[in-house]
Amino acid sequence: ILGTVRPRPDPWWRGERERLLALAADGTPRYVYHLPTVRTRARQLLGVESVDRRYYAIKANPHPAILRALVAEGFGLECVSLAEVGHVFASVPGLDPARVLFTPSFAPVDEYAGAFERGVTVTVDNCELLQRWPDVFRGRGVWLRIDLGFGDGHHEKVTTGGKASKFGLAASRVEEFEALARALDVRITGLHAHLGSGVETREHWREMVDAMAGFARRIGTVEVLDIGGGLPVPYAADDEPFDLEDWGAGLADVRKVHPGFELAIEPGRFLVAEAGVLLARCSQVVEKDGVHRVGLDAGMNALIRPALYDAWHDIVNLDRIGDGQLRDFDVVGPICESSDVFGRRVKLPAATAPGDAMLVADTGAYGHVMASTYNLRSLPVEDIIE
Ligand code: LLP
Numbered sequence: 251i252l253g254t255v256r257p258r259p260d261p262w263w264r265g266e267r268e269r270l271l272a273l274a275a276d277g278t279p280r281y282v283y284h285l286p287t288v289r290t291r292a293r294q295l296l297g298v299e300s301v302d303r304r305y306y307a308i309k310a311n312p313h314p315a316i317l318r319a320l321v322a323e324g325f326g327l328e329c330v331s332l333a334e335v336g337h338v339f340a341s342v343p344g345l346d347p348a349r350v351l352f353t354p355s356f357a358p359v360d361e362y363a364g365a366f367e368r369g370v371t372v373t374v375d376n377c378e379l380l381q382r383w384p385d386v387f388r389g390r391g392v393w394l395r396i397d398l399g400f401g402d403g404h405h406e407k408v409t410t411g412g413k414a415s416k417f418g419l420a421a422s423r424v425e426e427f428e429a430l431a432r433a434l435d436v437r438i439t440g441l442h443a444h445l446g447s448g449v450e451t452r453e454h455w456r457e458m459v460d461a462m463a464g465f466a467r468r469i470g471t472v473e474v475l476d477i478g479g480g481l482p483v484p485y486a487a488d489d490e491p492f493d494l495e496d497w498g499a500g501l502a503d504v505r506k507v508h509p510g511f512e513l514a515i516e517p518g519r520f521l522v523a524e525a526g527v528l529l530a531r532c533s534q535v536v537e538k539d540g541v542h543r544v545g546l547d548a549g550m551n552a553l554i555r556p557a558l559y560d561a562w563h564d565i566v567n568l569d570r571i572g573d574g575q576l577r578d579f580d581v582v583g584p585i586c587e588s589s590d591v592f593g594r595r596v597k598l599p600a601a602t603a604p605g606d607a608m609l610v611a612d613t614g615a616y617g618h619v620m621a622s623t624y625n626l627r628s629l630p631v632e633d634i635i636e
Contacts, residue, residue: 262287263527263609264571266635270529271568274607278531279548279630281618283311285319286635287525288614292323295517298498300505303514305351307479308334310518310615311526314341315634320521321345328353328479328516332361335368351476351516353395353442355417359383366390373442373476375418380430392431393440393476394469396421398461402454403446403480405559411445418443424465440514441466444478447519452493454480455515456500463508474512481520485612486562492520519615526614528553528630532567532606533584542579544602549583550590551624553610553617557589564611565596573599581608585625 262284263270273282295304305326308317312334317327321342326349329335335352339345347369354361355375362379363386365372374380375395380387397418401411410417419427431438441462445454458477466472484491501513530548537543555561565581567573577600581592592610621629 261524261611263611267568267571269635270527270609271607273633274529274531274568277631278529278607279546279552280529280633281613281630282527282529282633282635283313283316283522283614284525284635285315288316288319288522289323291521291524292320292325294494295515295520296324298494298501300498300502300513301515302512303474303476305349305476305514305516306521307516307518308338309619311522311617311619312337312341313618313632313634315636316522316525317341321349326350328518329370330354331357332364335365335370339368351393353393353444353516359386362386371440373440375442377419377423377427377430380427380434380436384434387436388434389436391437391439393442393474394419394424394427394438395442395444396424396462396465398443398445398458400457401445402449402451404448404450404482404561407559408447409445410447411443421465424469428469437471438469439471440474440476441469441472442476442478444480444516447480448482449480450482450490452496452500455497456504459501459504459508459513463511466511467508472511474514476514476516479515479517479519481515481517483519483523483612483615485523485564487564521615523612523615526612526617528610528613528617529568530608530610532602532604532608534604535579535602542577544579544581544596544598544608546581546583546592546608548610548630549585549625549627550587551585551622551627552583552630553592553613554620554622555613555616556592557587563592563613565593565598566609566611567599567602568607568609570599570601570606573601575600577602584627 305328350370352365401409530546550557
């Protein structure tokens with residue numbers, strides 16, 4: 251959460267300043283999502299021809315308008331709870347269950363049964379489920395999530411592969427799973443892995459396909475390799491934008507080596523992070539021991555990413571864009587925790603004053619959906635720009 255200096259090139263919200271100021275006047279904190287940006291990202295992914303199936307990981311932002319926009323673009327939806335499964339059917343009229351994945355982790359077994367009833371594709375990631383509740387799984391087709399033994403991501407808290415992670419069947423137990431599945435007439439039609447979020451390593455997904463194809467060939471019934479999400483976005487000015495072309499070319503290469511499978515992805519962040527902003531209002535400006543602080547009426551309850559992952563989000567004073575005289579501020583919220591800091595040494599107009607409308611950028615993913623009412627602060631409202 252340490253400051254960067256270079257300004258970002260032309261985010262959508264620069265052109266929507268008047269509209270955002272009007273929304274902020276209706277009350278803060280509030281999230282605003284820009285659907286044209288979601289569609290642009292969706293179409294960029296649709297242009298990657300080495301991918302056959304695209305599912306949106308709705309955990310990143312389950313706003314119904316976003317779900318409808320992405321389904322209209324041809325995306326399926328990936329859900330991690332039965333509540334998310336219910337939510338997608340309630341939000342998207344006429345949604346085909348064949349376009350919905352259920353990828354739970356340690357969920358109560360009732361959720362698996364409920365998802366089978368809905369007709370969605372269920373991913374299983376351990377032997378114990380089949381051993382303990384054979385009747386829930388008997389005769390079903392499932393996808394199998396494996397832990398390929400390595401993980402990656404922007405923070406250790408979002409790394410979902412390797413020994414320390416709770417996700418996925420250990421590679422050493424795949425044969426045991428196959429035997430259990432055979433005994434229950436369970437057919438393994440897909441292999442799934444998701445090894446981290448905000449992954450900067452270009453080769454990551456290619457290596458996944460390489461590792462998964464070996465298992466898939468042995469199992470013999472696998473039609474789809476799902477390599478998860480994890481595509482990064484540039485949060486800070488000096489972050490490199492993700493090179494989709496290079497990524498797609500890498501996948502095309504590895505598919506030549508391992509033909510015969512459909513390739514699926516399930517990105518969340520990439521589709522929605524840059525489409526969202528959090529609007530807040532400056533509450534107080536205070537100097538203490540040489541540190542100048544800008545307080546916002548939104549805190550870690552509204553956006554937990556900086557507190558939880560030391561994540562960087564650009565912060566802008568919407569009322570004073572273009573002010574030349576800047577000062578380093580720590581930007582903090584009203585919550586009674588020392589981790590209630592959005593950014594340290596953020597360059598903001600020196601004149602920043604209580605009442606100014608402030609914008610926290612790139613908060614469309616894992617923003618509102620992770621918000622809480624801690625300190626009995628209200629959840630931020632959400633607006634859509636069509
Ligand atoms: N598929 C599965 C099975 C997942 O667990 C996740 C994210 C995704 C897809 C989508 O990953 P993405 O493309 O968004 O990286 N709250 C954290 C991120 C947690 C991600 C959890 N799983 C953050 O704010 O960085």
